[in-house]
Amino acid sequence: MEVRFWGVRGSVAVSGAHSARIGGNTSCLEVTSQGKRLILDAGTGLRALGDQMLREQNLEAALLWSHLHWDHVQGFPFFAPAYVPGARLTLYGPGPDGATALRDVLDRQMQPPSFPVPLGAMRSQMTFATARDGEPFEWGPFRITPVDLPHPQGCLGYRIEADGRSFFYATDVEMSLDELSPRIARAMEGVDALCLDAQYTPDEYAGKVGPSRRGWGHSTAIEAAKIGAAVNARRLFLFHHDPAHNDETVERMAEEARAYCEVAEPAREGKQILVTA
Ligand SMILES: [Zn+2]
Ligand SMILES: [Zn+2]
Known part of the structure; x- marks a missing residue:
């Protein structure tokens, strides 16, 4: 099983030299196994992934949405395979x-006055399906278990298993180790790789720098690291980077997080990992 990060930024996309190492596109991951492709979320990172699929002429995928906040849907109108007749897409809401x-x-989001081209102009074969908390399903070689996470309007985390390996995607979640529910901890336990919301510094979260971010739906990198260590994740990718954080800030936050979880590292756009034991 391989995982590639196409978008790692939270809330809104950024660009410029200050974000060149970490990347500026919003949430989008690609998970592949045995020639099959899962796509996690449709942030702005989805556009480049779609172009890659066109180049490969591999136009089949299942897209899983964590939730429907705008930084997780905005890439979809620019997802070129959706317009191609013959492309086969399964979309899990x-x-x-x-x-x-x-x-x-x-x-x-594709209706006037927001966008010039309607959803109906997408001529691919799109099948809409539902992902429900605690109801595992299979797609291709993947076994997928959705798990409710604490976030305004809700969010699903996904445990994904294939090739005897496991990956857990948990973007947009507000938790500390103290608040970690046993149910979520069990779902994350022992994964080979864990991708976890780590948007804020502790000072930002507490309101010592700007407003308090409590209740905004995101975690600190320190609590993400504590959780990664507690559930024995073999690798931890700190994710959903704040748009106000430049590369140095994100890398410093990861360095501080490593005091609590030595396998923590920042998720970087373009990075591809082989999920191994
Ligand atoms: Zn988000
Ligand atoms: Zn959200």
């Missing part, structure tokens, strides 16, 4: 009525 909720959001 999160929550009890995920298929309907996802279709509504993708439809609305």
Whole structure:
């Protein structure tokens, strides 16, 4: 199983020399195994992934959404494979009525006056499906288990297993080790790689620098590291970097996090990892 980061930024995309090493696109990951492709979230990183799929002429994928906040859907109108007849896409919306909720959001964001081309102009074969908390399903070689995470309007984490390896994607979650529910801890336990929200510094979260971020739905890199260590993750990728943080800040936060979890590192756009034991 391989994982590639196409977008690692939270909230809104950034660009410029100050973010060149970490990357500026919003959430999008690609997980591949045995020639099959999963896509996690449709932030602005999805655009370049779609172009890569066109170059490969491999136009089949399942897209899983953690939730429908804008930094996780905005890349979809620019996902070129969706316009290609013959492309086959399965789109999993999160929550009890995920298929309907996802279709509504993708439809609305492409309606006037927001966008010139409607969802109906996408001529690929799109099948809408639902991902529900605690109900595992299989797609290709992947076994996928959605898990509810604490976030405003909710968010699903995904435990993904293939080739005897495991990966857990947990973007957009506000937790500390003290608040970590046993249910989430069990779902994350022993994963080969864990991707975890680490947007804030402790001072930002507490309101010592600007407003308090408590209740905004994101975690500190320190708490992410404590959780990564507590669940015995073999690798930890700090994710959903704050748009106000330049490369030096993100790298310093990861360095500080390593005091609590020595396998912590910042997720970087373009980085591809082989998930191994
Ligand atoms: Zn987000
Ligand atoms: Zn969110």
